[in-house]
Amino acid sequence: MRWNKLYALKSYMRSSLWVVPFFALVLQQAFFRAVLVFEQWTEWVPLWPLETEGTVAAMQAIISLALSFIVFTFGSLLVAIQIASGQLTPRIIATTLLRDNVIRFTVGLFIFTLLFAIGAISRVSTSAPSPIMWISGILGVLSLAAFLYFIDYSARLLRPVSIIHRVAEQGFAVIEAVYPGRLSDVDEQPQPDQPREKPGSVVLHVGSSDIVLAVDVKALTIQAHRADGVIELAARVGDFVSYGQPLFRLYGGAKEIPAKDLRASVVFGRERTIEQDPTFAFRVIVDIATKALSKAINDPTTAVLAIDQLQRLLRSVGARELRNEYVRDAQGRLRVVFPTPNWEDFVQLTCREIRIYGAENLQIARRLHAMIDDLEAVLPESRKGSLSIERNLLDQTIDKVYLLPEDAALAHIADTQGLGGSPKA
Template sequence: MSWNKLYALRSYLRSSLWIVPFFALVLQQILFRTALVLEEWTTWVPRWPLGTEGTVAAMQAIISLALSFIVFTFGSLLVAIQIASGQLTPRIIATTLLRDNVIRFTVGLFIFTLLFAIGVISRVNTSAPSFIVWFSGILGVASLAAFLYFIDYSARLLRPVSIIHRVAEQGFEVLNLVYPAPLAKHEEGSPPHHRLGEPARIVAHLASSAIILAVDVKALTARAQRADGIIELSARIGDFVSQRQPLFRLHGGAAAVPDHDLRRTVAFGRERTIEQDPTFAFRVIVDIASKALSKAINDPTTAVLAIDQLHRLLRSVGRRQLGNEYIRDAEGCLRVVLPTPDWEDFVQLTCREIRIYGTENLQIARRLRAMIENLDAVLPETRKPALRLERDLLDRMIEKVYLLPEDAALARIADTQGLGGSAEKQHLARCRGDSGEFER
């Protein structure tokens, strides 16, 4: 199986709710039949205290409970997904909710318990081993406990702060993958741009139009090294690529690399994912903030919570070496050019839309300023021009939005709580910093 198909399969398995319940079904069949075969090895298990009728009644109760749990779980999950996607963003369905292992394994436990209890009932009249009956009873109690825990867990999971924090943690994971190196103190600006000239050959995207989800960089580097050339990806991860649009630009000996070998290194899909896309976590959180600031929802406090996590992410990005689009082999020769977002991309994605939608709200104007001033104080000098531009744009927006000078003056005060924190000296917290390289 090619790399892109294997990646698509893994991504599908991670975001599919039915996979764990299906394997629970298979596991139940294996375990139940194994227990029947090894019946003579379980004679140490105490005798089941109920008779045939009592056992049947107990198993029927477990079956009823398991069925009720399954129906309630799927029903409430569908409703919760609709509400959460409507109030937050639809992008949390695939990135957060369907990938939650607690939900998947809880449903798997219910399926396992249901089938096990059915198997016990079918063998009560043929003297089912005590081990199986006891185990089924334990599963019933475990399912009840899991259901009670699941209700509490779901209520906490669907809170906006929980969703935003989970997306931010996924963002940190992809940042560690794409930008693992810290920013050198002696760095002066961006790495030099390599002029590659006209490509020897261009490889177009022939499949259906889709979004680039991931790229097998190691395979591309190895192929370029063997061919003694340079492979340039024409679009970056997260970009929409239409049919017959240029996908690769081949330089030097890389022109001899077969087209199908190159296309196998790129995974496509209908919707962006976070695995290799460093800006998508920012995009999801900004979408949540933008929707919270809409007139229909009008929830600026949720937008403040979103800025909190964007602050963490942007602070971490500012301390990383972002010039990773030029990938070299072990000998230091340039082999792959993979476009990646730069610092200005991250800053604009974080600030622009929230500023446009939320400047008229005091909480957003103050919290956005607190983030910008904190980052301006703790990040290296090369990161500050983009931040200061955003602060200037925020000031100019405040001048146009607020008619009363008192409100405009209040909106210019940095406040990490939005509105209600300490007074004008709130921005002095920017000097805090932390001792690690990357804030998490």
């Protein structure tokens, strides 16, 4: 299986709710038969306190509970997805809710318990071994405990602060993977050996028009090294590529690489994912903030919580080397040009929309000021130019939208809580 197909399969498996329950079904069948074999091989039989009628009633109760838990879980999950996507953003469905292992394994436990109890009750009339009854009872108790925990967990999970924090943590992982190096003391400059000449050939996209989800840069580097050429990606992760649009530009010996081998290094999909897209975590959190700032929802405090996490992410990005779009081989020769977001991309994505939609709110104006102050205090000098631009734009917007000078003066004060925190001396 080619890399792009395998990657797409893994991504689908991680974001599919049915996978764990399906494997729970298979595991239950194997485990049930293993218990029967164990009963035949050993003379040890734990005492079961119930008679046949009591056993049937107990198994029926476990089956009813497990079935009710499954119906309630899926029903409440569908409602939760609708509410969360409407009040936060639809992007959290695939990135957070469907990938949550607590939800997936809880449903898997319910399926396992239901099928095991059905198998146990079908053998009561044939003097079913008591280990099966004990295991069914234990599974029933575990399912009840898991259901009670799941209710509490779901209530906590669907809070905006929990969703935003989860997305931010995924963003940190991607940032560390895409930008592993720390920022040096010198300003970042484009490397001098970037291809300037006309490409020897151009590979076009021939699949369905979709978004670039991931790229196997390591495989492209090996191919370019073997061909003694340079491969340049015409689109970066997160870009929409239509049919017939340039996908690769090949220089030197790289033009001899088969187009199918190059296309196998790129994964496409209908919706952006976080795995290799460092700006998508920012995009999701900004969407949550702007949705909260809409007149229909009018929840600036949620937007303040979003800015808290955006500040953390910008701190991480600002302290990292962002020039890794030029990938070299072991001999230090340029082999792959892989476009990645720069510092200005991250800053503008973080500040612009929130400022436009929320500068008229005192909480947002003051929290944005506090975020910029903090970043300017901790990041290197080379990062402060973009931050200064955003500060000037924020000040101009505040002076324009506030009619009363007292309100404008208050909005210019940095406040890490938005409104209510004491300004720093």
